[in-house]
Amino acid sequence: MKLWGGRFAKSTNVMVDDFNSSIRFDERLYKHDIIGSIAHVTMLAKQNIISAEDMAVIKSGLEDLLDDIESGKVAFDIHEEDIHMNLEKLLIDKVGQVGKKLHTGRSRNDQVALDIRLFMRDELVLVDDMIVNLQEIILDMAAEHLDTIMPSYTHLQKAQPITLAHHLMAYFEMLKRDRSRLEDAKIRMNQLPLGAGALATTTYPLDRYFVADLLGFDGICLNSMDAVSDRDFLIEILAAFSVMMMHLSRFCEEIILWCSNEFQFIELDDAYSTGSSIMPQKKNPDIAELVRGKTGRVYGSLMSLLTTMKALPLAYNKDMQEDKEVTFDALDTVKMCLPIFSDMLRTARINKKNMYDGAGGGFTNATDAADYLVKKGMAFRDAHEVIGKLVLYCLNHQKTLESLTLDEYQNLSKVFENDIYEAISLEACVNKRQVIGGPAKEVMEEVIAINRTYLGMTL
Template sequence: MAQQDTPKKLWGGRFAEATAASVEEFSASIHYDARLYRQDIMGSKAHARMLAKQGLISAEECTAIVDGLSEIETEISEGRFEFKPELEDVHMNIEKALTDRIGAAGAKLHTARSRNDQVNLDFRMYLRDQVVLLDGLLAEGQGAFVRLARKYLGAVMPGYTHLQRAQPVLLSHHLLAYFEMLKRDRERLQDCLGRINVMPLGSAALAGTGLPVDRHFAAQELDFPAISANSMDASGDRDFALEFLFCLNLVQIHLSRLAEELVLWSSKEFDFVRIGDRYCTGSSIMPQKKNPDIPELIRGKSGRVTGALMSLLVTVKGLPLTYNRDLQEDKEPVFDALDTVTANLSIIAELLDNTEFNLERLQGATHGGFMTATDLADYLVCKNMPFRQAHSVVGKVVAHCQDRDIELIDLTLDELQQFSELLEPDVFEVLTVDGSVNSRVSPGGTALVRVQEALDQAEKYLG
């Protein structure tokens, strides 16, 4: 059967043949870039006002364009607008609908503008909106950690290195570590926003325009604090999207680390946490199972988000200046990663608010594993013993305890003094879990006084 062709595009005067239907289908992006419609319309309205200000269109034409775009925006938001795949993308769908409604004035909208700077503009405005959304979700996540830290203030647990019990810490201290991760995520996104928030409109296809445009006026209309400095760079730049994706990756990695701990801690081997039944699932065959599916899914989706970053990095790595059609592949990975991280952030605070800690189990896990050995070494350092020597002495004490299957706190003073005469009766104060925790008074440490300060600061930060 002969290939059916579709009508020529709006700019098809150069071509003798209509575009093949298979090419239209292959190259269409409307199925995913339709989500940029608000930004596209906002940018077009500002562009029209700039054209009118510069005398490139009349005031009446500008009014017709702006009013027509407002009608189209309402129809899209209400689901009454028909996007046509043969028009490829959101930009041409909106422009064609506008021209059909208001005639020649609509055809003037693209004056001094290319789809190259238009799509870059839309993408930047969309991402800066998403930074605001993500910041709110990250703040909600921080709030969940703060609430748990306040609820369980004073509870102790084992701190781990290499997944081996290392030193006792406050549970609240552990929880506030994730608060700090999300705080960096928020700061990183705000820093990224500075590079997103640069207006490329006016760069046109690659060389700028010879028409008398006012880029600063358009930037002010669209609330951009800066305009791009080089038209060739701007038309093909996707650094801002890559940086945004990297920020998403770190958010996701932080959530994945939390998810891994929740998976481990909810197992019977640890039994540190109990996730609410509504956030777990059962087994299709084993009636006793309660599976931590939400943390597992969050952990699993990390590959998807990392894959999105790798995808866009590879897409842009070999592109010559300026715009190349390869860059149509920029939005799908960003949108997918964004949707994934947004969904994860949306549910994590809810899950945390429905998680309880098994304090008896946490407290019990601090007994065993010689977790106050470092405190014993620090005690000797305070008696003027060089740390490396103290480290060696305590290592011998630990080996002695292992041979006898006892803990440090089980030793008598006479037994301890066999290893060093510097050990005196007050040594037992640092061998207890509470003594160990509350000795860690260095800024950022796990002592109750420091964790209370950190919690107060976190609550102040969140307002």
């Protein structure tokens, strides 16, 4: 007979048991369910709701049960529906009738709300560590490539010369925001729902603040209906995961382009590439493509939970059981993608010459040529027109700005002098951009130092 079966005259249908059960996916909450139960039963004894002796038996039984699970001695039962009922049944089997007192003053509604918060709080620490590892790789690569000049793009058309360090550090900043979003979500999540009961608290004199302190929460949920029906924190986390995966996907897209024969800016290590079953010459960036593809999977988890929650009346509804599978899937996807992407990036070989040569084409120094005229006293709009005409002249005569003679320059403007050639060199185009946030070497060194401090790394 089920622990809640007193009101029922017949057993549930076997298919209903299977359909209703969540143990297949919520079993991973076992540790946090037990941790929450130990805190709850400790509070019950403190408040004299149960005796200290009963509390000691239950607490010891829960600790033994945790050891049994982690040593592989426990098989969960689908007929007990979920991890909460499984653990309660196993506890009663272990310690006897006193185990039935554990559920005094709580409901599965506030219990599951507690468990998922405890679980995700720990998991976000692991995700954050993975993000930091990727940031450290990016910082090290940026420090190594302060002088590696490459083209930048807008509209996938060559724009201006930058350095690989500057390009990589753009993703570092994105990851900083990703960390911040997850931390913000964790702060809002870190409020104790336990004590809300099914939706209207309980008549027992619970000390919710005591439990919050035991479990490391910043405070308690102040409305019991909201406490059991809130999944905003999971939606926030999935949204943050989605943005982070979007960042990884953008990075992957560039890596895929850079690996192509048309670019040849980088080559991925053999250990992070695959081949073709029919074309022996192929070396495919499958890992980058998979990370890019799995981004849609995380988006799907977010949309699924938003859709589940969009029309639910207060308070708890069984629909909310659907929160876990999508959350766990998105979490697992993120935890799979971050490490393998990090290693793929760390082991990639950079083709500095091809990057430099790429920066030399497409008139990436045209803006600097215009700035040269401005610094000589010409209005920017006039300078823009002059350089535009020079570019058209170069296109019509198969030339570059660097290869034009001084006479050709002066045919359009007498302002040009011999120093134009130094002004439009790739090195000058990069290193004269000394505004903070720009690609100049000394600026990038400053930014890298700032971000090493941000990560708490030794300079």
